[in-house]
Amino acid sequence: MATFLITGANRGIGAALTESALSAGHKVIATSRDLGKMPDFKHNDQLTLLPLELTSDDSINQFAKTLIKKKIEIDYLINNAGISLNNHFFAATKDELEYSLRVNLIAPFLLTQKVFQVLSKQAKIVQLSSGAASLTNTHQFKGTPLDTYAISKSALNMFTLRLSLQVSSEQAVVAISPGWVKTDMGGDQAPDTPEYVAAKLLDTLLNIGPEDNGTFIDFAKKPIDW
Numbered sequence: 001m002a003t004f005l006i007t008g009a010n011r012g013i014g015a016a017l018t019e020s021a022l023s024a025g026h027k028v029i030a031t032s033r034d035l036g037k038m039p040d041f042k043h044n045d046q047l048t049l050l051p052l053e054l055t056s057d058d059s060i061n062q063f064a065k066t067l068i069k070k071k072i073e074i075d076y077l078i079n080n081a082g083i084s085l086n087n088h089f090f091a092a093t094k095d096e097l098e099y100s101l102r103v104n105l106i107a108p109f110l111l112t113q114k115v116f117q118v119l120s121k122q123a124k125i126v127q128l129s130s131g132a133a134s135l136t137n138t139h140q141f142k143g144t145p146l147d148t149y150a151i152s153k154s155a156l157n158m159f160t161l162r163l164s165l166q167v168s169s170e171q172a173v174v175a176i177s178p179g180w181v182k183t184d185m186g187g188d189q190a191p192d193t194p195e196y197v198a199a200k201l202l203d204t205l206l207n208i209g210p211e212d213n214g215t216f217i218d219f220a221k222k223p224i225d226w
């Protein structure tokens with residue numbers, strides 16, 4: 001059984017993946033910036049809830065110190081928390097661009113750096129990316145109000161590739177697009193439920209090996225063009 005660290009676990013894909021991993025007998029460190037917003041997970045003997053506000057360097061540092069102090073070893077670091085501000089280039093503000101980069105790029109970068117020492121020898125680092133991050137497929141998203149979001153997720157993809165050059169030969173870092181999912185972010189029109197995606201995603205995560213290091217894949221492990 002593995003130990004998962006899942007950010008943004010209080011709703012959406014993060015909550016569903018937490019529930020799936022717990023139901024399959026894994027341990028989960030589930031984080032939220034407000035623990036009061038956590039749903040009631042089943043199997044909570046395998047669950048540790050910890051606060052983590054990803055726009056705060058202090059919160060990230062404090063969180064990493066807690067893991068180190070508790071001697072928790074992480075097998076799967078799931079950088080799931082993210083935001084999409086729905087904007088187009090001409091209307092987007094500097095604050096929106098900075099906030100998108102802060103949550104979707106800088107936070108996973110800092111968190112991964114700070115918790116790296118508690119990752120297991122065969123750990124997998126998983127970035128929740130997006131199809132909108134693909135440089136090759138950008139034209140498919142023409143007209144969508146995803147400008148600061150796509151920019152931040154594309155940068156997250158490059159972070160994934162850069163880190164893939166530095167992890168050990170037994171570890172792997174991957175960028176995964178969950179597809180279009182019915183969450184607060186994805187909206188009601190999305191085809192897939194978070195529960196369906198989380199179940200598929202868990203299967204895929206458990207089958208990721210060092211040979212997958214530095215790949216961009218969907219929740220069923222199908223490669224996506226960078």
Ligand SMILES: NC(=O)c1ccc[n+]([C@@H]2O[C@H](COP(=O)([O-])OP(=O)(O)OC[C@H]3O[C@@H](n4cnc5c(N)ncnc54)[C@H](OP(=O)(O)O)[C@@H]3O)[C@@H](O)[C@H]2O)c1
Pocket residue numbers: 007008009010011012013014032033034037052053054055079080081082083084103128129130131177178179180181182183184185186187190
């Ligand atoms: N849904 C889709 O269709 C879709 C498509 C492609 C990629 N993704 C990616 O999949 C991941 C999960 O998406 P989702 O649909 O589950 O989103 P969601 O329902 O909007 O949930 C986002 C999660 O991120 C957390 N979060 C946001 N800002 C944070 C911060 N500053 N500090 C800590 N936590 C923060 C939220 O916490 P609060 O409740 O406190 O705000 C929430 O738990 C994201 O990275 C997203 O970009 C989703």
